[in-house]
Amino acid sequence: MSGDIKNHEAEVEKLNRLGRLVDKYAQSRALGLLLLMVLIVIGTVLMVMLMELVLWKPAWWLLGVVMLLMAGVCIVGLWLIVKVFPRYERRLYSKEGQIELEQKKVPIWAFVAYVVGFLGPVALNAFEIMPIRWALPLTLVSLGGFIFYASGKEKNRPLGVVFCVVLLLEAAVTAAGVSTPFSGKGWLYSCFVALMIYIAGASLITAVVVHIYNRRILRKIKEVRPFGEQEAGKPDT
């Protein structure tokens, strides 16, 4: 057994690596999110196009249609997140199997800080107190910070890191004075629409990056797994 133990060192190292990779792999499953994000991006683009139409040819009935569509996008989005997503998410990875990690609850103070940091600058901009150049970056930083913090608790770190980095980049670009899309044409075109476009874009980029990362980790797991393909019914030690 002593020789066995000496050989065991390399085996232990492999095992530790496998443990780390499995953790990374389990935390970076974003296929469901990727599908959801495509829908949200399409919804956002449609909504912005319709808003454009309302401003171009103002009419009450057109405004009504836009409002209905916006409500539809919100309801479908909520339905997807609350009902469909949790139900079918498991099926997306059924071939590779399921893993559930220990999650912690995000404290209420973090939610409160996030809501204040997110909505405050949007409201200040809507009332023309704060220019979009500062309101938008503040909102993006608040959202990025919250997602980064929550992703640690919810065991979804890669997603939080990528999303936060993309949002911080967007915030930095806006604060540097690069012109913001769809802004400055009435209250609908204050911070709100630009923010929605930025968030939808950042979410889609994040979902794609995390999904690619997940595939890479799975490939590494297949390379590192220490046991190779074993014969069925091989006697147990």
Place this chain on the structure above:
Amino acid sequence: MSKKQVNQIHNSINRVVHEPVRLAILKILTSAKEVDFNFLLTTLGVTKGNLATHINKLETTGLIEVKKEFRGKVPHTSYKITKTGRRQFQKYWENMKALAPE
């Protein structure tokens, strides 16, 4: 470390845990709340029969807990490490560290 101490540690090593596939199963289960059969198959790369044998051994020794349920019409089996399993895994790790050459 004296020869007597080394022998003592050798004797206290859990033979059920001291097997690469079972050790890997326990390692994965310690970092997760719940894992299913397919996940273990994907990550460990062993055959279904082999994995089932190792899981059975871990279950009969009380190191892991098996949960069987139906998801729609499809049967689904998932595994969880027990408190004993976690303790034994920890103890095994400590023993191996103690035996490792300086």
